[in-house]
Amino acid sequence: MIDLADHWIDLREYVLRLVGPTGEDKPAPIVPRANVAGRALMTVIAIMTFLASLTVGAVTLVSDTASQWQNDISREITVQVLPDDGVDMAAALADVRRIALTTQGVTGATILDDAATGRLLEPWLGDGLNLDDLPVPRLVIISIDQDSPPDFVALVARLQSEVPASELDDHRAWVSRLVTMARATVLVGVGVLTLVLVATTLTVVFATRGAMSGNRHIIEVLHFVGARSAFIAREFERHFLRLGLVGAVIGGATALVLFAMMGFWTASNTATPEADQISALFGSFSIGWIGYVGVVALVATVGGLTAFTSRLTVVRHLAEIDMISPVER
Structure with a gap:
């Protein structure tokens, strides 16, 4: 059975959007698609994602190098004759x-x-x-x-x-220290990645509240005349999902290009002391498929986290409006 009340509310939402401030025949978005705040948020997300991608790549490099060191222990030992x-x-x-x-x-x-x-x-x-x-x-x-x-x-x-005059060295002492340091570096990297994601979430919360404050009258009118909270939240979710994905893709792609350039430089300068030192610490400086998958997953996570955070912020704000008495309004 068709729910006429639901169809009436959806029709009223569409009509309200038709008479938006743009004056065009197509529906006007509740959140402006291109403004200074949106570009600033996209830039912040790009920077955060770039730093987080560098952390993911560094953690992958250090983890792979630690595994390689452990394998070296079980492959070779050295005997020196004094x-x-x-x-x-x-x-x-x-x-x-x-x-x-x-x-x-x-x-x-x-x-x-x-x-x-x-x-x-x-x-x-x-x-x-x-x-x-x-x-x-x-x-x-x-x-x-x-x-x-x-x-x-x-x-x-x-x-x-x-x-x-011979002495056997199985390298276990110093390699064990290096592996311990590598594991500590991985833990620090995970902590830095968590802090970056938390900072991104807080940034999106403030940006969402700022966007709602700038469009407060439109949002309250739509909400009071019967527009569903899900409808309003969906508009903000789409807006911030687009910003989050674009910013995350820019930041992640920049980090991947940087890792590719470092790998190319290391491969092209294998005979130099600088490249040999880097290769000794980080191998070929290639993050491998695990690193690339990690960066792609990070980009998707940042985009989804941005959309989810904005939606949750809008729903909570609308719930706060519902709790205000008509006299206070």
């Missing part, structure tokens, strides 16, 4: 390699040659080094089986027994 009086460096390195290869759980052992050692020391001592004239420790890189690692205690005891 230069000392009476130590035949070449023979000591060969003995370390032999011991490592005969140990269960070791898949390979490589002696770091003079050229590779020189490249490691080049940032501090320059190029053209003669390692025979310098008391420089030499390294043996040992690859281990991740599924069945060797007995490190037994390996250290054997090395100390046969090559007293």
Whole structure:
């Protein structure tokens, strides 16, 4: 059965919008689509989304790097042979390699040659080094089986027994500190992201109240003559959803372009010390598909949060109007 009262209210809402301030034949929106406040809110949302996207990308980079560090622990260990009086460096390195290869759980052992050692020391001592004239420790890189690692205690005891000048370093101490720092950075990033979303929500609340204050008479007239709260709230919701999505897309796209540029720069300068340091900390500086999905989800969240916040603010404001007595009005 057709509800004539509902149809009459909808018709009256449409007529009231037809006689809006624009003087055009099409319905006039309750909230002006283009004004200074709307552009300012869009700019604020774009900035907030840009900062939040940077946080998402940074958290993704740090999290991936921490996982890579943990994998490095289970793949390789290092044995250094210290230069000392009476130590035949070449023979000591060969003995370390032999011991490592005969140990269960070791898949390979490589002696770091003079050229590779020189490249490691080049940032501090320059190029053209003669390692025979310098008391420089030499390294043996040992690859281990991740599924069945060797007995490190037994390996250290054997090395100390046969090559007293050797020291085994499994990197666990400093990598553990780096992983702890990375996890703390992730927690800080999550906190910053939460604060940015809270600030965006508060900004939308104030912007919605400002828009309602500027159109207070129109809203109250529509509400008092019978316009549903859902109808008025829907107009504000559409307006702020459009502003929120446009601002969020601008901010998110800018952040993605920045990450893409940094990744391209790192890939194009792999031989420079600056790029090597960045690669050591953040890998290829690529946030991967998880980072891109996270930014897209953030853009959708900001747009939906903007629309939902504005709708909730309007509904609460209209409920406050209903609680005011006719004399107070």
